[in-house]
Amino acid sequence: MADHYEVLGVARDASPDEIKKAYRRLARQLHPDVNPGEDAAERFKLVTHAYDVLSDPDQRQRYDLGGDAGAFGGSGAGFGGFSDIFETFFGGGAGGTRAGRPRSRRERGQDALVRVDLTLGDVVFGVHRDIEVDTAVLCETCQGSCCQPGTQPVTCDICHGSGQIQRTVRSLLGNVVTSQPCTTCQGYGTTIPYPCSTCQGQGRVRARRTVSIDIPAGVETGLRLQLPGSGEVGPAGGPNGDLYLEVTVAAHDVFSRDGDDLLATLEVSMIDAILGTSVTIDSLDGPVDLEIRQGVQAGDELTIRGRGITPLRGEQRGDLRVGVQVVTPSHLDPKSRALVQELAKRTRPAPPHLAEFHPGLFSKLRGKFKR
The missing domain is CATH 2.60.260.20 (Urease metallochaperone UreE, N-terminal domain)
Incomplete structure (x- = not known):
């Protein structure tokens, strides 16, 4: 059997990190999905077995002492190599990507920021203001359902409501199943065949509205006042974000x-x-x-x-x-x-x-x- 160090092209005193880097470099060159030649496949097996032995401290020690560090395909062989192969080519663990639940169309709305100009007198006593803000508000036609009145979302016929599409990837030791968001329903699991004509299926529209606020005394330039739940409504009628009022105090002629x-x-x-x-x-x-x-x-x-x-x-x-x-x-x-x-x-x-x-x-x- 060929010397494992020669197979990987490393010195006998190579560090574990050097051994791992050498294996990954050779695996990229010799993997059957990249190099279909028969010679490449045989070399790939040798490279994988050499790495399995030298990457395990106990097996490497027995091998360096002249012992049999596990026959090719024996106990412990192939596990580390397979994990590294999968990480090298797919960027994930050997178990693949587990499908999650469909995404929700309802999301929290964004926060909004409005600047408020005050006089020094307003700062001394506090002041009540009616602030005009231009934000996303709930669509009155569909009430956030995103659908034309009288219709509703339907289950996606591609992912069958899971929001995920599974894909089988061939690897050295078998097929690995991965998941990714369905491109037809964008991961929601449902589609909207008849979107609301008012909001174009968003469940919200832009509108100008009035927010009443009591600004307390003692504020100063740069201070931000938070109004929870007074920001933009979220997609599909999701909860509102917050509204922030940023204060600017004008200079006074005397004080x-x-x-x-x-x-x-x-x-x-x-x-x-x-x-x-x-x-x-x-x-x-x-x-x-x-x-x-x-x-x-x-x-x-x-x-x-x-x-x-x-x-x-x-x-x-x-x-x-x-x-x-x-x-x-x-x-x-x-x-x-x-x-x-x-x-x-x-x-x-x-x-x-x-x-x-x-x-x-x-x-x-x-x-x-x-x-």
């Missing part, structure tokens, strides 16, 4: 958001900053009185409690934080200038000078006045 707080900038004249005053400002939920203390400085922050944003998951509203910007007059008439000079004499203000450096001063000012 900006910082977490749950609102920020604003208040311009104060130099006189009001010196003497102090009170003012009524328009917040997003109505007028609010604000006291400006005497001697307020540029960059100071005035806080109005509870006039910010209601958090998405909570009840305590944030604050309205107002940054002060002192406006210095750039043009004075002679009389006003004289009064300011008199004030300077009386208060004896310190001349401009460098003060102790505060690293956070500039970032603090930017934070107060950002819009």
